[in-house]
Amino acid sequence: MSPGTAGPPPAFPRLTLGVEEEFLLVDPETGRVVPAAPTVRRRIGVPLAERVQPEFTRFQIETNSLAHTDLRRLCHDLAELRTSVAEAAERAGARLVASGTALLGNTGLPPLTPSPRYERMARRYGALLYGQGVCGCHVHIGIGDRDEAVQVSDHVRPWLPVLQALTANSPIMEGADTGYASWRAVLWARWPSAGPPPRFSSAERYDALVEALLEAGAVLDRGMIYWYVRPSHHLPTLEFRGADTCATVGETVALAGLVRALAATALADVRRGLPPPEVDQTLLEAAYWRAARDGLEGDGLDLATGRRTPMWKLVGALLRWVRSALEESGDLPLVTELLNRLHRRGSGAARQRAAYRPRHDVRDVARLLAAQTRDVSEFPVPARVAAEPPAMAPGR
Known part of the structure; x- marks a missing residue:
């Protein structure tokens, strides 16, 4: 994972980025998930309503940002979406919660959103659906050339466990x-x-x-390709989809800024003809498991050395790797401040545990999560966030 030296210094492309955030809807008294998504969506006013989508279950809801090149515009866009959906949820008697898992679980087949596709998934995959209804954060980076998108995926693989650790926000089930x-x-x-x-x-x-997976029946369609990085099947983007839903807007923005810088760094290397790093697939999976287990507060696996290393050291290595791209985009001060804030406060998982530990009562965690989800004071919402055309266009 050391920087390549072949060819001229890299010129970092200016890439668009957009974010999908999945949320849970919970009862404000018990913290238990409630199938209120259809009601909440009806209560969201225009023009945001078309950017709030149903998810796999009726107790989940998804928001979709516009496409941006400016990271602060993305901040305000996400803050506006969270505020509007949280208010709609409260009018429906629920709370919007940013957490990767339901605190009290959802044993058995969850209440699915009515959809022929979801019904086919239930018939084919059976008990794989039990306990599902988990929530992630997906970052789309505008790379329209599919060969380049796939090669960028090859280059970023070693850093996926670090991105998982940064967003770990689901310790309780x-x-x-x-x-x-x-x-x-x-x-x-x-x-x-x-x-x-x-x-x-x-x-x-x-x-x-992908065709082989379709033939095997392992996936119903291209939308079921769940690799943690994949070319989108319906947009000219490379989609990073391995993260938990982030507890706060600031943590989502830190993730998005790092992901774009990582993609820009990789794309510059692709265009210079540099090969991707050699990473053993089994060790990569082990590193991702380690990141899911320990999160930010524990150790990760340094794939360059094969040794366990404090995860914050690996975060520092990632920041150094993409620093030039962050400087060129102007994102370095914001991303650095957000990471420093995360270091001081602790990860989303650590904060959930701190709320749970005194009484072992998930209602305490639910209150924390609802407050974090709605707190957009870091990024006050302007009168209206505008898209930066063209939406989800390939980076130049």
Whole structure:
């Protein structure tokens, strides 16, 4: 994972980015999930309503940012979405919660959003759906050339565990501490197409592997390709989808800024003809498991040395790796401040545990989560956030 030296210094492309955030809807008294998504969506006014979507279950809801090149515009966009949906949830008698898992679980088949696709998934995959309804954060980076997108995926693979640790926000399930910072990652890994992606080299190789998964019945369609980085099946983007839903807007923005800088750094290397780092797939999966278990407060696996290393040291290594791209985009001061704030406060998982520990009462955690989700004081919402055209366009 050391920087390449071949060719001229990299010129970092200016890439668009957009974010999808998945949330839970919970009862304000008990913290238990409630199937209120249809009601909440009806209570969201225009023009934001079209950017708030149903999710897999009726107790989840998803927001979609506009496409941006300016990270602060993304901040305000996400703050506006969270504020509007949280207010709609409260009018429906629920609370909007940013957490990777339901605190009290959802044993058995969850209440699915009515959809022929979800019904087919239930018939084919059976008990794999039990306890699902986990929430993630997906960052889309505008890379329109699919061969380049796949090669960028090859280059960023070693850093996926660090991104997971940064966002770990799901330690509690079924009313108890699971022992994992991200239990969502463990639940999601049950799907046959989930996990860190293999190395592809080309869009042709990627497509051939997807076709084989379709033929095997491991996926119903291309939307079920759940690798933690994938070319979007319906947008000209590379989608990073391995993170838990972040507890705060600031943590989402830190993730998005790092992801864009990582993609820009990788794309510059691709265009210089540098090969991706050699990463053993089994060790990559082990590193991702370690990140899900320990999160930010524990150790990670340094894939360059094969040794356990404090995760914050690996975060520092990532920041150094993408520093030039962050400087060129002007994002370095904001991303650095947000990471410093996260270091001082502790991860989302650590804060959930701190709220849970005194009484072992998930209602205390639910109150914390609802407050964090709604707190957008770091990024006051302007009168209206405008998209930066063209939406989700390829980076130049």
